[in-house]
Amino acid sequence: MGQPIPSPEIRELAKRLVAHESARPHPSNGEAQTVSGLPDRLSLPNLSVAEKLRRPLSTLAGVSGFRALVSRALTLAKAQRPELSIVQVKPDGSLDIISATPGRPPNGTGDRTSGDRTAGDSEAVEVLVTELLWLLVALIGEPFVVILLRDEWPDFAVPETESRSESVQ
Amino acid sequence: MTPQEKVKINKLPTGVPGLDDILGGGLPEYSFNILAGSPGCGKTTLAHQFVFANATPEHPAIYFTVLGEPALKMLRYQQQYSFFDLSKLNNCVRFINLSQVLVERGLKGILEEITREVEATNPGIVVVDSFRTVVRHADQKEMEMQVFVQNLGLLLTSWQATTFLIGEYAESEVRDNPVFTVADGLFWLYQAVERNSVVRKMQILKLRGQGSVPGLHTFRITDSGLQAFSRTLGLSEHISRNVRSTKVLSVGVPELDAMMGGGIPEGDSLLIAGSSGTGKSLLATHFIDAGLRLGEPGIIAVFEERPEEYVERASSFGLDLRTAVELGNLQVIYLRPLDLSVDETMQAIFDAIKTTGAKRLVIDSLAGFEMALSPGFRADFRESLYRMIYSLTALGITILSTVEMEESFTELLFSTYSISFLTDDILRLRYVEIEGQLRRILMVVKKRGGNHSKDIREYEITSRGFVLGQRLENYDGLITGIPPRAGTK
Numbered sequence: 001m002g003q004p005i006p007s008p009e010i011r012e013l014a015k016r017l018v019a020h021e022s023a024r025p026h027p028s029n030g031e032a033q034t035v036s037g038l039p040d041r042l043s044l045p046n047l048s049v050a051e052k053l054r055r056p057l058s059t060l061a062g063v064s065g066f067r068a069l070v071s072r073a074l075t076l077a078k079a080q081r082p083e084l085s086i087v088q089v090k091p092d093g094s095l096d097i098i099s100a101t102p103g104r105p106p107n108g109t110g111d112r113t114s115g116d117r118t119a120g121d122s123e124a125v126e127v128l129v130t131e132l133l134w135l136l137v138a139l140i141g142e143p144f145v146v147i148l149l150r151d152e153w154p155d156f157a158v159p160e161t162e163s164r165s166e167s168v169q
Numbered sequence: 170m171t172p173q174e175k176v177k178i179n180k181l182p183t184g185v186p187g188l189d190d191i192l193g194g195g196l197p198e199y200s201f202n203i204l205a206g207s208p209g210c211g212k213t214t215l216a217h218q219f220v221f222a223n224a225t226p227e228h229p230a231i232y233f234t235v236l237g238e239p240a241l242k243m244l245r246y247q248q249q250y251s252f253f254d255l256s257k258l259n260n261c262v263r264f265i266n267l268s269q270v271l272v273e274r275g276l277k278g279i280l281e282e283i284t285r286e287v288e289a290t291n292p293g294i295v296v297v298d299s300f301r302t303v304v305r306h307a308d309q310k311e312m313e314m315q316v317f318v319q320n321l322g323l324l325l326t327s328w329q330a331t332t333f334l335i336g337e338y339a340e341s342e343v344r345d346n347p348v349f350t351v352a353d354g355l356f357w358l359y360q361a362v363e364r365n366s367v368v369r370k371m372q373i374l375k376l377r378g379q380g381s382v383p384g385l386h387t388f389r390i391t392d393s394g395l396q397a398f399s400r401t402l403g404l405s406e407h408i409s410r411n412v413r414s415t416k417v418l419s420v421g422v423p424e425l426d427a428m429m430g431g432g433i434p435e436g437d438s439l440l441i442a443g444s445s446g447t448g449k450s451l452l453a454t455h456f457i458d459a460g461l462r463l464g465e466p467g468i469i470a471v472f473e474e475r476p477e478e479y480v481e482r483a484s485s486f487g488l489d490l491r492t493a494v495e496l497g498n499l500q501v502i503y504l505r506p507l508d509l510s511v512d513e514t515m516q517a518i519f520d521a522i523k524t525t526g527a528k529r530l531v532i533d534s535l536a537g538f539e540m541a542l543s544p545g546f547r548a549d550f551r552e553s554l555y556r557m558i559y560s561l562t563a564l565g566i567t568i569l570s571t572v573e574m575e576e577s578f579t580e581l582l583f584s585t586y587s588i589s590f591l592t593d594d595i596l597r598l599r600y601v602e603i604e605g606q607l608r609r610i611l612m613v614v615k616k617r618g619g620n621h622s623k624d625i626r627e628y629e630i631t632s633r634g635f636v637l638g639q640r641l642e643n644y645d646g647l648i649t650g651i652p653p654r655a656g657t658k
Contacts, residue, residue: 062266
């Protein structure tokens with residue numbers, strides 16, 4: 001039996017959600033954002049999607065519950081996007097960026113221009129968010145996930161719940 | 170203080186079919202309750218049913234989870250039940266995990282967090298699941314625990330919340346436990362494996378402010394959640410045998426009616442005993458058919474054959490049950506799961522009575538009924554049968570039960586269940602060997618409150634049904650089954 005993979009609808013939802021967050025003005029800086037108070041060495045944008053989900057999911061499942069979820073999602077995402085290897089999960093479930101050794105960028109990010117890296121990082125985060133949403137859908141069901149998303153992003157158009165068939169690799 | 174000035178305690182629906190009756194009308198509003206039992210016995214499901222039955226946006230429910238079943242898994246499984254209304258999530262029902270709070274800040278932190286959430290949300294319902302994990306945390310600090318429970322009870326009552334604390338407790342823990350002392354209601358759920366069946370029962374050990382039905386009540390967990398079966402089926406208030414009907418019902422065989430002094434008194438319980446093939450089911454079908462012809466709806470509870478077969482067999486004797494089934498005047502209930510309780514069976518029958526307005530009930534047969542029960546309930550079969558017959562006849566239902574007898578050629582048995590005392594009237598059917606033929610005889614053994622024929626009469630089963638013949642005057646010792654001709658030895 002193959003491992004279920006995220007449906008195209010979930011991928012699209014994650015992509016839109018990341019884009020939606022990117023378009024929002026962030027108080028800390030411009031394009032690059034700070035997660036959990038980290039300085040602006042953070043180059044991965046829009047980890048704030050996971051951060052915003054941390055609050056309701058930690059309330060629902062506990063800090064350790066959310067940490068387990070996001071760790072699983074990150075592991076699945078790293079397998080697809082090695083550049084996410086610079087991301088780690090902190091004890092409170094928030095995401096952190098491991099500092100790259102000077103002169104030696106993290107795996108998968110070394111040969112790219114700044115513009116490439118931004119686009120690539122954005123896609124990597126989309127993969128992470130996709131895996132997180134897909135994991136939630138698999139565990140608690142799509143209607144519940146939609147409710148969570150609507151509560152956190154009232155100004156974001158979350159599609160109506162509908163049956164989304166699972167793809168199997 | 171006059172009765173009018175007494176505080177009125179509202180009763181909230183539990184959302185569990187049958188449980189409101191057991192509780193005496195519902196769960197007292199603002200009560201502080203413990204829901205206890207072993208793992209897997211349905212505590213969380215019961216709490217969810219209550220939550221989803223009562224939570225509103227104005228009076229939401231807060232469901233606190235602590236160490237124990239992971240909240241996501243709980244939600245994953247609980248949403249499979251039909252009562253789980255996804256549209257109520259977050260606006261009416263909120264789930265909050267306190268595991269970290271307990272680990273980091275202990276009981277004080279739990280109380281602070283619950284207080285904060287309650288003050289912010291003003292919930293009508295609060296559930297803490299599992300409270301036992303909170304208690305274990307403080308096992309070594311009894312006084313701290315007592316203060317915590319006391320404060321929690323005060324807080325939630327003051328904030329007008331109806332509360333359930335859920336925990337895995339052993340029965341031995343009931344005594345001297347401060348949690349149980351503070352609680353207004355103490356609900357205990359049990360489950361036990363009896364041979365290959367699971368038997369689930371609940372008991373209301375304590376309920377302040379109103380009378381509940383004492384004793385153990387069976388319950389079942391289905392896709393709809395818990396369904397409880399009160400030992401009295403909520404019939405207590407209706408049961409009064411003071412006024413009995415004087416009406417007499419036809420059995421459907423005029424000659425037999427005559428033998429019984431006109432028929433069966435309404436509200437009686439009639440037992441037809443006989444071995445296989447003696448026509449017990451046919452006589453039962455005549456009884457139902459006679460009622461249908463007079464516009465009296467009926468119910469047949471069958472355990473040994475499918476309703477369709479039962480109806481089909483009746484038609485082969487010219488008895489049309491099918492039309493009555495189609496018109497809704499007759500329900501043929503098939504009850505054959507092998508782990509039924511008598512209370513579940515009664516509930517099914519009682520529901521059918523309410524639906525059809527039935528006045529006649531056939532239970533065909535008691536042996537099949539007993540076989541359909543979980544082994545654990547068979548031990549109580551006689552007592553349960555008594556409750557069932559008593560409750561239904563008190564409602565004016567006339568019951569005809571069949572019971573299969575092993576044929577003895579030395580004595581005349583009426584029942585293998587020693588239940589003849591439960592029945593008002595007994596008919597005995599049996600085989601006799603006469604002149605090289607296996608023939609059938611019938612006798613009225615007992616009729617409470619009236620005379621009956623003392624004749625032993627032959628009968629035949631024909632395409633027209635049950636045909637009663639003449640008294641067999643020329644034989645002695647008919648009840649032995651091997652009668653010699655009268656006057657011969």
